[in-house]
Amino acid sequence: MPKITYISHKGKINTVEVPNGLSVMEGALQNNIEGIDADCGGSMACATCHVYVSKNWLDKLEKTHDAEQDMLDMAYEPKKNSRLSCQIIVSDDLEGLEVTTPIKQT
């Protein structure tokens, strides 16, 4: 199972195993990781699972769709490396992925 690392805005590091096929958002919820709210449950209707992805990982992920970018406009302090974690699906290729959660969701 790929290991995914969630880093809080304060630098607290949580590395957990997330089964292939789940989203990075679901991996966070299942492991009670703070900083990801996921109010809409993954239907890409809010922006409360917003994470920052490090540059070297950003290029390895599938590109964002327009709808995700539209939602990211609504996120708290979106940056160039912002993603919605509900749209990142875990696979073996993502072994070691690191995401950082923003100061707050909304």
Added chain:
Amino acid sequence: MIKTDAIIIGAGPTGLFAVHQLGIIGLKCEIIDNLDRAGGQCIELYPDKPIYDIPAIPECTGEGLTIGLLKQIEPFKTNFHLGQRVEEIKQENNLWTLKTNKGNIFSAPNVIIAGGVGSFEPRKLTLQEAEKYENSQIFYSVTNKNLFQKKKISIFGGGDSALDWALELSKTNEVTLIHRRSEFRGASHTLNEIKQKEKEGKILIKTPYNLKSIEGDKIMTGIEIEHEDGKTEKVKTDYILSFFGLIMKLGPIADWGLNIDKKIIPVNTETFQTNKEGIFAIGDICTYPGKLKLILSGFHEAALAARACFKRAKPNEKYRFEFTTGSKNIHDRLGVKK
């Protein structure tokens, strides 16, 4: 004070179907929602997105579902109290008294919370100093456009609201449209109009820029915006309009003494009652082992909560289960003509 059998908080699909389930068993209700229209998340978040998992409806949109539910509850002539939020809830004997932020007071033995993930509120600018100017020079919606005449207006956002107001206000004001990325999301004719206005020098477009700081003391005089690459720029600004959509906030519900865990309320799956007698929670806001956040689950929850309301609303009557196909009582309530 409005007295009724049940008060429903939230006019999303689950709340609307609760009206139906209460109605067919002969209970009256009033429904309250913070938005200015019914439909909840269906209408605010995905009015045009197709839904494929409503039983017997292979495909419908959030808007279509809402229209259908409203039609289905027409016979009950329920009062909708829209654009207001329930602020307080108090218990007196067997009755709950609710007060909204518009000062309306309701009393009933039953309260059904069908609040989804909370009430919708505009997403605000994240700069702390923005609060100081809110409703004087910074607005999250336009209620009086006459305020804006020959002013310098900075509009933030990349969606329909930002684009539409940029076009409208550019007729009589100097408008700067600022967005964090270069793509805008809007109808193609709107986008074309924006481009045209930019060419004519009627709208100044700044992308990819974010708001960095606000200048001024008692009165805001300008803003500083930051390009993606870090360079900054100053824009003289009399008014900021910010359109970053809506967020869902649990709001005052959190202070009502209900058991709440991570913004959701545990319920008993027989009655959908919360830890407070006479307060029920259904739809996305409730939780129990195996809970699925599906519209169809909300419908089931509404049906059971409505039956539980009957006992408290009519303690001296016995509830008798009836099917809508054959019950004369139900046909009368629905106004079915033979």
